[in-house]
Amino acid sequence: DREGELIGIEALETLRAVRPDLPARRARFSAMAAGEVRRAFHDLTDPDWALAEAAAARQRIDLAWGAVLTRFLTLECGSGRQVLSAGRVQTPTLRLVADRERDRESFVPRPFWNVTLVAGDPPFDAEAIGGPFWDLGGAQAVIALAGLEDSALVADVQRSERREPPPPPFNTTGLLAQASRQGLSSPRAMAAAQDLYVRGEISYPRTDNTVYPTALHLRDLLGRLTTSPYREFAERLLAQPSLEASRGPIQTTDHPPIHPTGPAAKRRPGTRLAVYDLIARRFLATLSPASVVAVTEARLRLGGVEFRAAGTRVLERGWREVIPPDHPALDLPPIQPGEVLPVRELRLTHDETRPPPLHTQGSLLLTMQRLGLGTKSTRHEIVDLLFRRQYVSGRSLRATASGRALVDALALYGPEVTTPTMTGHLEDRMTAIAEGRATLADVVGESRDALRAVLVELRTHEDSLARWLRDATFLEKDYGPCDACGEGRFVRRRAPNGWTFLGCSAFPKCRRRLRFGEAAQRTPWGSAAATAASAIPATA
Structure with missing residues (x-):
């Protein structure tokens, strides 16, 4: 690469x-x-000097944008010792988080109703065709019409088979996204993968590739797993006359997809073992046959209203034997067209449309990959940086007050910095260097001109930008007057070990400290009594 x-x-x-x-x-x-x-x-x-110059261009461009914007924001718009960082990848990534949260805040739920029929012995559910119903009157009319009869006719039964192909091999972003779904943060998962690689248990963990190269001896790798807890799966695959691996959408020539290179060392359950298990099971799944399920769809008629029921039954587990599904298959009981079923219940349920979910680390990494933000080696580092800068928080990512203020202010006064468009253009120009269609000097010069134009725009609105960011930072960190000295104010501070606590702004004159409790999170401008009640006094 x-x-x-x-x-x-x-x-x-x-x-x-x-x-x-x-x-x-x-x-x-x-x-x-x-x-x-x-x-x-x-x-x-x-x-390949051109390929190396493309990488050198990225280094210089990223350093210039990050250093110049961070220095300007910190010195001209920051408060105290706070570092306000920005960059051509970091800031568009932060905006993805802020925009998704804003979409949820502006979302207006829309009510709807479903009519559910419970029929048969054993009973099963069927939904009224035409639902969901967006007005209560329409749903009630369906209930009234269907309620005229006490038995349902099986009008039609359709049976088919559905094949679920195995998942593609892991690249870096795919592995970290899956680890995030398992509750592992991207930095922890990447650190564990790097450690497994150094120990010779997995292949190089930084790759975009999702296609195994033809030179990779898959049978040899399976043979090494026959002395591991995955022995049964490996031996079953080795017994097949041929192996056909699944393929993902990205094929590169730098490194193969992430795969186990040997059995895992004996260790206690923890992050490394969890990451190895993800990699080993995905590798075995990519070489396994497709999963096949039988799908049954039935159409019932009750009082002139038609209902639809569906069920599934596993015919061939295939790769799902290695990676079980999150929800088991539920089949319909045996029914035939023309059969009459007793009605157990006719139910009207109310619900509302759901807002888009907040980003997780995994979904954010996948979105960054789709938009071309960052590289396989830097995406998880960018996400980790957003946490360390206290721009985002939570497992379901939310922008903090300072993070949202930063991205909103830059979107107004320097919009080029907050969108993937500029980053995508520079990536295209770096590709042009690698292909010999542009030079290092030309692309770096173009980037320097674009950065200079952004900086000029930011300096034009420096006063407004500084006031915006300082107010947001103050409002987020201020937790009311100190209950010990009465002169200072409680502000959020971070200890060398990473713990966050409340300290008096008059330190070292006043050494009053409070540890955070659950109720103390994000409660600025509360009274000193309320703040003290929701926090635990620190030990002396």
Whole structure:
């Protein structure tokens, strides 16, 4: 990949600073397989200077945007020792979180009603065709019409089979997204994957690839798993005459998808074991056959109203034997067309439309990948940075007051910084460098001009921007007057060990401290008594 090529070129330039005539050739392989490595050393190529310059352009551009914007915001708009950072990837990512939260806040739920028929022995549910009903009167009319009869006629039964193909191999973003669904933060999951790689238990964990290269010996990898807890699955796959792996949408030549390279070391349950289990099961699932379920759809008629019921039954578990579904299949009881079923219940249920869910770390990483924000190696670091800057919080991500103020202010006074459009354009220009259609100097120069234009716009509105950000920061961190000295105010501080606490702004003159309790989170401008009641005094 680009970064790997740049590392090689920088090492070569260091050596040639001592020996200018030092020859160099490049071995390119994407998998640590004997045949692939031998082929690479047999077919040596020249170093790709254009590919390395594309990576160098990214380094320079990211450094320039991050350093210049962060310095301006911190010095001109910050308060106290707070660091206000921004960047060409960080800020659009923060806006994704803020916009999703704003969409939820502006969402107006719409009521609707469903009419459910419970019929048969054993009973099963069927929904009125035409639902959901957006007015109560229409739903009540359906109830009244259906209630004229006490038995339902099975008008039609359709049976079919549905195949669920196995999931694609893991790349970095896919692994971290799945780990997030299991309750693991992106930094913890990535740190665990890196540790597993160093120990030789999985392949290189930083990759965009979702297609196994032909040089990867899948049977050898399965053979190594026969001494692991996944022995039964591995032996069953090895017994097949041929292996056909699933394929994802992204195929690159830098590194193969993430896969186990051997059995996991014996260790206590924890993050590393959980990450290894995700990787091993996904690898086995990608080599397993499709899951096949039988689908039964029945149409019932009651008092002139038609109802629809559906059920599923597993025929072949396939890859679902390795990764069980979240919800078990529920089949309909045996019924035939023309059969008359007793009515158990006719139910009217009320519900409302749901707002879009808040982003999780996993969904945010997938959105970043789709929009081309960041790289496989940096996306999880960007998300972690948003937490460390206290721009976002929670497992379901919400922008803090300072995070929302920052992205709203920049969207007004420097909109180019907050959208993926500018980042996408620069990524296209870096690709042009790698393909020889542009030079490093040209692309860096274009980026510098764009950054200068943004900075000029921000300086024009510097006073308004500074007031906006300082007010938001103060409102978020201020927790009312100190109940000890009466002169200072409780402000949120962070200890060296990472714990957040309330301290007096008159420190060191006043050393009053309060530890956060659950009720103390985000309750600024409360009275000192209320603040003290919701916090626990720290030990001396």
